[in-house]
Each structure stands twice: as C-alpha cells, then as structure tokens.
Amino acid sequence: xxxxxxxxxxxxxxxxxxxxxxxxxxxxxxxxxxxxxxxxxxxxxxxxxxxxxxxxxxxxxxxxxxxxxxxxxxxxxxxxxxxxxxxxxxxxxxxxxxxxxxxxxxxxxxxxxxxxxxxxxxxxxxxxxxxxxxxxxxxxxxxxxxxxxxxxxxxxxxxxxxx
Amino acid sequence: xxxxxxxxxxxxxxxxxxxxxxxxxxxxxxxxxxxxxxxxxxxxxxxxxxxxxxxxxxxxxxxxxxxxxxxxxxxxxxxxxxxxxxxxxxxxxxxxxxxxxxxxxxxxxxxxxxxxxxxxxxxxxxxxxxxxxxxxxxxxxxxxxxxxxxxxxxxxxxxxxxxxxxxxxxxxxxxxxxxxxxxxxxxxxxxxxxxxxxxxxxxxxxxxxxxxxxxxxxxxxxxxxxxxxxxxxxxxxxxxxxxxxxxxxxxxxxxxxxxxxxxxxxxxxxxxxxxxxxxxxxxxxxxxxxxxxxxxxxxxxxxxxxxxxxxxxxxx
Numbered sequence: 001x002x003x004x005x006x007x008x009x010x011x012x013x014x015x016x017x018x019x020x021x022x023x024x025x026x027x028x029x030x031x032x033x034x035x036x037x038x039x040x041x042x043x044x045x046x047x048x049x050x051x052x053x054x055x056x057x058x059x060x061x062x063x064x065x066x067x068x069x070x071x072x073x074x075x076x077x078x079x080x081x082x083x084x085x086x087x088x089x090x091x092x093x094x095x096x097x098x099x100x101x102x103x104x105x106x107x108x109x110x111x112x113x114x115x116x117x118x119x120x121x122x123x124x125x126x127x128x129x130x131x132x133x134x135x136x137x138x139x140x141x142x143x144x145x146x147x148x149x150x151x152x153x154x155x156x157x158x159x160x161x162x163x
Numbered sequence: 164x165x166x167x168x169x170x171x172x173x174x175x176x177x178x179x180x181x182x183x184x185x186x187x188x189x190x191x192x193x194x195x196x197x198x199x200x201x202x203x204x205x206x207x208x209x210x211x212x213x214x215x216x217x218x219x220x221x222x223x224x225x226x227x228x229x230x231x232x233x234x235x236x237x238x239x240x241x242x243x244x245x246x247x248x249x250x251x252x253x254x255x256x257x258x259x260x261x262x263x264x265x266x267x268x269x270x271x272x273x274x275x276x277x278x279x280x281x282x283x284x285x286x287x288x289x290x291x292x293x294x295x296x297x298x299x300x301x302x303x304x305x306x307x308x309x310x311x312x313x314x315x316x317x318x319x320x321x322x323x324x325x326x327x328x329x330x331x332x333x334x335x336x337x338x339x340x341x342x343x344x345x346x347x348x349x350x351x352x353x354x355x356x357x358x359x360x361x362x363x364x365x366x367x368x369x370x371x372x373x374x375x376x377x378x379x380x381x382x383x384x385x386x387x388x389x390x391x392x393x394x395x396x397x398x399x400x401x402x403x404x405x406x407x408x409x410x411x412x413x414x415x416x417x418x419x420x421x422x423x424x425x426x427x428x429x430x431x432x433x434x435x436x437x438x439x440x441x442x443x444x445x446x447x448x449x450x451x452x453x454x455x456x457x458x459x460x461x462x463x464x465x466x467x468x469x470x471x472x473x474x475x476x477x478x479x
Contacts, residue, residue, distance in 0.1 A: 023179030044187045098173035120170045161166035
C-alpha cells in the first residue's frame with residue numbers, strides 16, 4: 001500500500017471516528033441540526049482536502065475541533081445567519097431527563113455551552129480548551145463557572161447533579 | 164448523580180447523519196441545507212468598489228495626462244486668446260494663424276503672443292498643433308519638458324517667479340538653440356491655477372517666459388498698483404480685465420484696463436507694461452515711464468488735458 005493510500009485510509013478512519021464528535025460540537029454551538037450537518041460537511045471536506053501532516057490521532061482531533069469552531073464562527077458572522085432564526089429541533093432521547101438536560105443546555109449562551117461541552121464531554125482540560133478556543137485560561141474558567149451556575153438555575157434543582 | 168455522566172449519556176445519544184457521513188466518505192458533496200456566505204457580502208462589495216475606484220482613477224489619470232499633452236501643444240493658444248488682455252490683442256488675432264513670414268516688424272511680436280510664432284527658416288521640420296499652428300518638433304518637446312518641470316512647482320511666490328523659470332531653463336540640456344523662436348507665450352501650460360503655472364523657453368541669448376499671474380501678483384511684479392494710483396475723470400469708471408489670471412511673458416507683459424463712462428460715450432484704455440515694447444508705439448504725449456514701468460493712455464474721446472492729468476497723477 002502506497003503512502004497516499006495509507007493516508008486516505010487513515011483519513012477515512014478519522015472521519016468515521018470523529019464524525020459524531022464534530023456533529024455534537026457543531027450542534028452544541030449552532031443549536032440547529034441542519035446547520036450542524038452543514039458544518040460537519042464543511043469540516044470533513046476541509047479535512048479530506050487538507051494537505052497537512054498530522055502527528056497523531058490526537059492532533060487530528062484537536063484540528064477537527066478547531067476547524068469546527070471556526071466554521072460555526074464564520075456561520076454566525078454571516079449576514080444571512082443574522083437574519084435567520086434557527087428552527088427548534090426535537091431530538092429524541094431514551095430518558096426524559098436527557099431531553100430536559102439537552103433543552104436547558106441549549107438555553108445557555110454559546111460561549112458557556114461550548115466550554116461545558118468540551119470540558120464535560122470531550123474531557124478537555126482548561127488549558128487545552130483555552131488553546132482550542134483561542135482564549136485565556138482565566139476566561140475559560142470563568143465561562144465554565146458561570147455556565148455551571150446558569151445551568152443550575154435553569155435546572156432549578158430538578159436533578160441533584162454534582163458538578 | 165454526577166453531571167458529567169448525565170451529560171455524557173445524553174450527548175452519546177446524539178448522532179450525526181449517517182447518509183451525510185457516507186456521502187463525505189464517497190467524496191460527494193451534499194447541497195447545504197442553510198445557504199451561507201463564506202465571507203461577508205459587504206466586504207465583497209467594498210473590495211469591488213475599491214477596485215472600481217482604483218481602475219477609474221488610473222484611467223482618468225491617463226486621460227488627463229493625454230489631455231494635458233494636447234493642451235501644452237496647442238490648446239494653450241485658445242486659452243491665450245481667451246485671456247482678453249487688451250483690445251489691441253483682440254485686434255491682432257486675425258494674425259494668429261498667419262505664417263511667420265508675414266510678421267516682419269518687431270511690433271508684430273506682440274500679436275504673436277496669442278500664438279506660437281516660430282520661424283521655419285532654421286527649423287525645417289514642423290508639427291501642426293491642434294489649433295493649426297505650425298510648431299517645431301524640437302521646440303515643442305523641449306517646451307513640454309519645461310512645462311512639466313515648472314508645473315511641478317506649485318504656486319510660486321512672486322519674488323522667485325523668474326528665478327524658478329530660470330532654473331527650469333538652466334536644467335534644460337536640449338534647449339532650442341534658435342533665435343527664430345521669438346515667442347512661446349502662446350503655448351501656455353494647461354494646468355496650474357491662479358499664479359500656479361509658468362513656462363519658459365530658451366531662445367538663443369534671450370529668455371522667453373510666460374506665466375499665469377493674478378492681478379495682484381501682476382501689480383507686485385510691476386511694483387506699482389496702477390489701478391489704484393491712476394486718477395481718472397469723475398464720469399469714468401475703471402474696469403480691470405475680467406479674468407483672474409494674466410498671462411505674461413518678458414516680451415509681452417502688457418495689461419490693458421478700460422476706463423469708460425456708463426453710457427460708453429467716453430472711454431480710455433490704460434496700457435501698462437514693464438518690458439513689452441507695446442507702449443513705445445504710443446505717442447509721447449500719451450505715455451509715461453515711471454520706475455521702469457511704461458504706462459500709456461489711448462482714447463478717441465478724451466481730451467489731451469484729461470489724458471495728461473491721468474498720466475501726471477501716476478507720476479506723483
């Protein structure tokens with residue numbers, strides 16, 4: 001197998017593995033299924049076309065997260081997006097508790113929900129989140145703190161979550 | 164319950180579109196569900212506008228340069244004709260397109276100020292300007308060079324006006340070495356605002372210079388404000404040339420003012436010159452020389468006494 005073929009196989013594997021990760025992050029940020037799909041497509045097309053040597057799988061993951069954030073940012077800054085109201089998508093979950101949680105997380109401002117998602121779902125440390133988002137660590141910390149506080153208020157003590 | 168576990172469990176139940184994944188893996192691109200611009204349209208419009216402005220400015224810059232070159236070579240004659248320096252000039256404009264051979268007397272040099280008067284005897288190769296005057300190629304090119312050099316100077320002060328022209332002349336290494344080029348005043352710089360433009364041409368040992376000057380600059384050049392100094396009869400009112408610029412050359416620096424009564428029955432023309440030989444054509448009793456400035460008064464309906472009184476008022 002040639003080097004090019006190896007690279008193609010590797011890219012396919014990475015695409016399949018991180019497709020959901022990219023989609024979830026995009027959905028967290030856009031709060032819209034269709035827009036998340038568009039972002040997904042953009043991100044992986046960029047990845048497939050990218051003439052970049054990735055050091056490791058972790059490098060690919062970080063790159064995908066970074067590009068996902070950039071894609072959603074550019075989508076938000078487009079004048080078209082500013083004139084549109086995202087449709088409220090109904091996602092079905094196995095438990096009503098999850099539906100409620102998803103709904104409350106979606107009510108959070110994007111800057112808080114992004115940090116919460118990266119920290120609690122992707123298990124990224126503060127330092128890494130700061131690097132990926134291009135923020136100061138102190139900013140990430142405060143976003144995480146305020147996001148948690150706001151989510152607690154939104155949940156209103158319905159669930160006894162330990163943050 | 165731990166929030167982290169709950170959030171992970173909840174998020175794990177979210178999956179992307181499998182069909183989209185397969186299409187990506189197969190290299191297919193699905194039409195986007197939400198159309199969006201990759202960059203702000205306003206930036207595109209701004210960039211397009213800047214590009215258009217740049218192209219337009221470049222185009223018009225070229226156009227102006229072309230226009231200027233045409234003006235330098237010929238259109239200045241029209242400008243000169245419009246300066247309305249004096250009635251005498253108007254009278255002699257019928258000589259504008261006449262060949263030089265028809266001008267034999269030195270006095271004709273004055274009338275040549277409205278055109279480019281170049282002897283063809285020593286300069287065989289001629290170029291026809293846009294207004295029909297025949298100009299020597301070398302003289303024209305050299306003159307254009309002087310014009311461009313002088314136009315770079317913006318609004319020269321009166322005190323160094325001649326010196327600037329002299330510098331331009333000194334810089335010329337391809338001067339027209341031909342005394343037959345007697346007067347370049349007719350070829351005026353196309354650009355240059357009030358007092359802003361000047362031109363010069365070297366002609367053998369003599370220097371021919373021309374420039375646009377305001378009336379005030381002209382008085383400074385003479386060293387005397389004749390309009391203020393002259394005492395005219397009560398029923399006459401003095402009218403300066405209705406132009407803001409006076410074209411001037413060393414051989415043609417004459418300015419004519421008109422003093423006329425409201426009904427027009429009585430009028431006089433006051434001609435002022437520093438170097439022009441125009442005034443010498445006037446009878447002795449109608450002109451006076453004060454500090455090197457020749458002032459002459461001509462009139463068909465004023466008495467000699469009135470003319471003398473006006474001249475004597477200037478001498479005071």
